[in-house]
Amino acid sequence: NHNHNHNHHFRHADSTASLPSSAVAKISHLKAVVLGDAPASEEDDVVLPSHEFSRQALVPSQQKYLEMYKASIENPAGFWSGIASSEFYWKQGWGDQVYSENLDVRRGNIKIEWFKGGITNVCYNCLDRNIDAGLADKIALYWESNEPGFDATLTYSQLLQRVCQLANYLKSVGVRKGDAVVVYLPMLMELPITMLACTRIGAVHSVVFAGFSSESLAQRIVDCKPKVVITCNAVKRGPKTIFLKDIVDAALIDSANKGISVDVCLTYENQLALKREKTKWKEGRDIWWEDVVPKYPTSCDVEWVDAEDPLFLLYTSGSTGKPKGVLHTTGGYMVYTATTFKYAFDYKDSDVYWCTADCGWITGHSYVTYGPMLNGATILLYEGAPNYPDPGRCWDIVDKYKVTIFYTAPTLYVTRYSRKSLRVLGSVGEPINPSAWRWFFNVVGGSRCPISDTWWQTETGGFMITPLPGAWPQKPGSATFPFFGVQPVIVDEKGVELDGECSGYLCVKSSWPGAFRTLYGDHERYETTYFKPFPGYYFTGDGCSRDKDGYHWLTGRVDDVINVSGHRIGTAEVESALVSHPQCAEAAVVGVEHQVKGQGIYAFVTPVEGISYSEELRKSLILTVRTQIGAFAAPDKIHWAPALPKTRSGKIMRRILRKIAARQLDELGDTSTLADPGVVDQLIKLADT
């Protein structure tokens, strides 16, 4: 278990740290971790890549990584234009300037551009280019239904045909380059098909996770004023049927009341969930997908767009506040997602790739659809719940499709046994604490598969800090090192860059191709939220510490940092300590007001199965935190939790936990994206036990 408790020792960078190559300097002094050495301390708890894996890896050693990283930082234009021109199709090249940027609010408006003037199309690069390269008959998508026994496949050429039919339909109802299309679909093949069809004609998709309430959907419709909304009548999730069309109907009434009316609601009849006869219908506006789309030609000309034309709009998950409409553009996003996918998962043509994220989140955009497809990968889409009809479902699916790369959220519920086909594991969304890491590594990966703990955000478009499998010794719980072209910096409250072993606010210096370009319709909020807090840097909102070997440890969102009597304690750190206790399955920690200490530590704890709550366990949990971190970090309150409230993207909803901890029960807010809203009632009942 790591115990990197350097929160209160800020060490300042020397003056050379502001040189452009400082990031390289910072990590190239690293001592190589000697193969076979026993860890000298807990911080040195390393897991070495196996020789078999490294031998076949794209980046087989830390030397190779450092060489490539150095090149990417010293000459970003050369590094990225080399990749962009050799691995993608451009109708026309960009001008002399590969990128231009201003990340400093003191020098005017924030602006980031990559490959401006270059003309391309992301759908063309995902499909046509791969088909021309011989992948026509390769499986692009495997689809596995919620109901075991129902599945489907599409090859790259079949997928292209489906995409073209929909693209032609969208054009026929007047969707043009730059128009918005709102998509409210579950994980059917029609979801990536819709994304690609929009991209093909230069339309901007705004995928809304099909778990959001009608109010949330209406809010997004009003924001981007789409010509068309695309949905399906219903979907089955586990044993439940969810009537998506009813939610859309309500949202369309709501948005019409706010002055935005939508002419076309294209509805896919999801026969496994609901027959069309049972679907509520508004003649004139609603159209069955199956009645129109298949009638259109299976080829469709590509709309060539500028690298800086918008590709899509996506709202952040809103775990901290009002969702932000993150806008990504075409060229840089394309190059960045494809490249990060390839290296972070050590992608090989023979891989079968499964990412459990829903396309309604950024992970589903960058690493279900675009990144893998740009690489011509075989992708598995799973419609249903991970534990339906039983907790072994995920592993049945891994076996059935011989999945080799498995990318998931650390909080996803999975039972404990390893799968032979797996080669690489990935984790995203929350810090993965060392004991969960160990479990994922030993039990799921059979101690054989490297774990890519990918730190990134909706805003960053792609991975920012991630291991490259096979290249580095891993430290359980650390996202390790920056991806090529990324310069993470850790700053103190005053925005001073810290060096060496340090802990503070995570920022990024200089732009990278996948960076978002604005918040839709609110460039000012973009500048205020991300660039004003620490002028000169992109501020991530996350806390991070760097250990003596240069490894990065994400400590959670900065607003998740608790200040107890002046000690800044990352909630992730306390959670790590709690779950290292053998009888603790899961823990979530929030801050509460405390008369003496300013803030107190309030911990929600789920004991492992078969263990019941007891005063003895409570004491022993607190003792664990005291010994691992220190007395100042000992929880003031342990709240027993049969389960924690999680979004369906696997994130713990701390905002709700904070309200429960503060007993502000009438201020719980929107709970509609919770995987199981019933969890909240259970927690309230147990509040004072």
Ligand code: ATP
């Ligand atoms: P909002 O910004 O609306 O509150 P959100 O931040 O949850 O929502 P996302 O962009 O989906 O929306 O999530 C990015 C955040 O998830 C990161 O800022 C970080 O806090 C957390 N995160 C993602 N991956 C990791 C990881 N590998 N390790 C630690 N934290 C991670």
Ligand code: MG
């Ligand atoms: Mg965020």
